[in-house]
Amino acid sequence: MIRRFGSDLASFKTLTFKPGLNILLADKSEGANDRQSRNGAGKTSFIELVHFLFGADARKESIFRSDALAAWTFDVVVDIAGETVSAARSGAKPSRIFLNGSVETWPLAPQLDQRAGLLELSNENWKADLGHFWFGLPISAGDEAERFQPSFRSLFSYFARRQLSGGFQQPMQHSSMQQTWDQQVSICYLLGLDWSIPGHFQELRAQEKVAQELRKAARSGDLGRFFGKAADLRTRLAIAETRAERMRGQLDTFEVVPEYKTLEREANDITREIDALNVENVVDGELLQQLRASLTDEDAPDLGDVTKLYAEAGVVLPDMVRRRFDEVERFHRSIIENRRAHLNAEITSAEARVIERDQRIAEHDRRRRQIMGVLRSGGALEHYTSLREEAGRVEAEVEGLRQRLETAERIESTKAELDIQRANLTKALRDDIHERGDVIREAILAFEALSESLYEKAGSLTVSDTGGGPQFEVHIDGQRSKGITNMQIFCFDLMLTEISLRQGRGPGFLVHDSHLFDGVDERQVAKALQLGAERAEAAGFQYIVTMNSDALPREGFQRGFDVQARVMDTKLTDATDTGGLFGLRFE
Structure with missing residues (x-):
């Protein structure tokens, strides 16, 4: 779980968290006028801080590299592998993570910075260690890693969706830039399905794309003239091989006459x-x-x-x-x-x-x-040399024709071979879904129970095998509504958190931005907050939510549930320049 966020920036509002549900409110201070909005109080910046301290790329446009924040260091105190660890990072040195705690035995152990007196680790190694401890990802060199495998940053993003990245558009996608294969691989990995199958599907898609381009080029243009048809190349190769064999015979019987x-x-x-x-x-x-x-x-x-x-x-x-x-x-x-x-x-x-x-x-x-x-x-040495050079040229021509023929045959037969591979992968996926039916059943029932707690009619999760890999779909009646779509995401995220924890995977917390509740009926918001609190307590994870104070439901909770007890002591406000998370204004 996350215990605290802090900074050496004096105006930063330190955030301390408890187990279970934690609600970070953006309040409206006394004296605030109608032009002041709590949308700039720092709720979304808090999500960015979470990602910044857990390995996100800090590009030039990052708020932590802005003139206002680059000089300051931000830190998080979090439980990792049963130990409480402090990790700090700054926009001035975004590639370095400074650690404090029992981290010397980590797979990629940090090194002591003598000048700072802190343990130092590269951001890449920090992500690798977190991936190892939280998701069981292997520690491997970049050259050894498979191309289409789960990554820490992609897996982590399902537990802290970012509005700025388009994380609230659909349940299976944590970013508008996330590719289909990455969605399939990540969700399969978190649910406990064979994630390598969608990885192989992506390999197949890449091969099919190349094959399609080659077939297109082989039919026209310079490449078409170079490769030609396999039948024509086969004829030319037979003639060239015969000529090369004849020249080899001449060379074998050639006798050089010195005079x-x-x-x-x-x-x-x-x-x-x-x-x-x-x-x-x-x-x-x-x-x-x-x-x-x-x-x-x-x-x-x-x-x-x-x-x-x-x-x-x-x-x-x-x-x-x-x-x-x-x-x-x-x-x-x-x-x-x-x-x-x-x-x-x-x-x-x-x-x-x-x-x-x-x-x-x-x-x-x-x-x-x-x-x-x-x-x-016999003949002269010059004649023999010329003959040998000509034989070499003919041999090179034979080899070139042989390679061109091989390529042409591969191009012409690739589609059939790739179709066979796709059929085999589809069968492997179908077999995996069948063999891991208990895992899928558990996810289906969990999603149904969660959606049923919010709406009269339960929603559904379906997992199907397709020719393009595993397909995950969720449905709740009224899904054309933005609020319903957000509740699909809410139920999907809670389900994914619970299932992954049972698989021994996950960071142990789930963070939801206030944007998740945009357009959601107040009664469903109340049910969602109570449901999140109950599920977090039962499954043993931490649920962190950011909200505007006026969006926090005052009723709709079941008897005995005190939502105010889950509201954090530290509150954000947009009433003054110092009311936001960082205590200052910046562009």
Whole structure:
């Protein structure tokens, strides 16, 4: 229970609490005019103080970091793990909590601040210790914690709802910013149901959201062009794998020839020389044709034709002329023989050159075949390196296609798999609700009894399994009224407090802001205050309520219940600047 709130701010009104029902009133002082409102007396600021001292984030807009309050320290005396402990915090150093009491054996023990002479603890560790003692939360490092698990701050907020956070809109939600999964996890945890199931539902929702975005992207845009369809990628992968396998085979049989370049140059030189010799052979071949043709055409002139010509003319040549013709004929025959001898010599020489070139060509060709055999059996190091690089590129392409195919197949099959997971989770939730039927029955009956104490017709609490996780609903006739909605919250909070205490969880107190009773009939307010007092006494928890004095019912209580005895001695007022909780005015 909470024993006291205090501060080193002299004008702060120290608040001392008792077991059971404690009513903090905002009164109207003498001399107050009509313009002065008790809505600024500090009732809501008191709720903020409760959260501030029990680990709430102190952002820049927090009243405790305002110029008027930042320099001052506020403290609470509260029972934790059977010990009375004092905890202090200031807006100037919101990350540090100063403790006094038997806290040395805590899971996250504070360290002694030599200068202040106080035990000091970080706000994060303070929340972790409170979560451990009040709610049985495990002490774990941030990296080890599950993403969607109950947190101290969320659980605590069901025991001190904040109007500024939208805490009085519906029973299951302590803040307008609270997500559905956090509501499900927190309520399941406090009731004693399997809270991990709604956590898994949220994991599933996150996966479904990603899968939906991926499917949408895979159908259009750059991502669609990159991934494509699984069938197309499967074909491309098969072709790429075959090519990669072929290149691996080439690399396995490749033999590097150290003198590859030298041999390659020699083979090229031999080829050029063979080509040159073949050209020369062609030239000599044409020459042989010409020489053989000339040899055939070389014959001595026939002088007999001249003699016959003269005889037919009736001219008889003298002996001297005939002898002269004979000499000319012998001369010509001598010349022709010499010419033939020369042509035969040229032919023989040309044929010899061709034969010699053919021999050289044959020798060069043998050497070239030898070199080419060596080159075909291996290759140059540069060629091997290029081949290996190409093989690496192809292997990378294969791996890329394999990953893209895997992603495309996963995208295409994700929806079916997630549907199966959702069905399995829904079954697990249904089984859990069935197995823990006694816990749910206890909560249902508790809510019914509480609502029946306020209204003629009892309300109802239903717990159902859905495809989105556990669903909690409360109903009281006339729930469209703001007052009825607030009474739903009242009954739900009392039920949750009682059930969680039986589970060994909870801070041991419940705090309700005056906003909870806005729009509620005075008779129901009286019943609610008496019901809260009786339930707090029976279950052993502390019930703290803030109210305006004129909203405090004067009748409607059962005989023997003295509401004034539950009103705290310290009262707030808005009549003067010093009448509020902090005893000063600030924006």
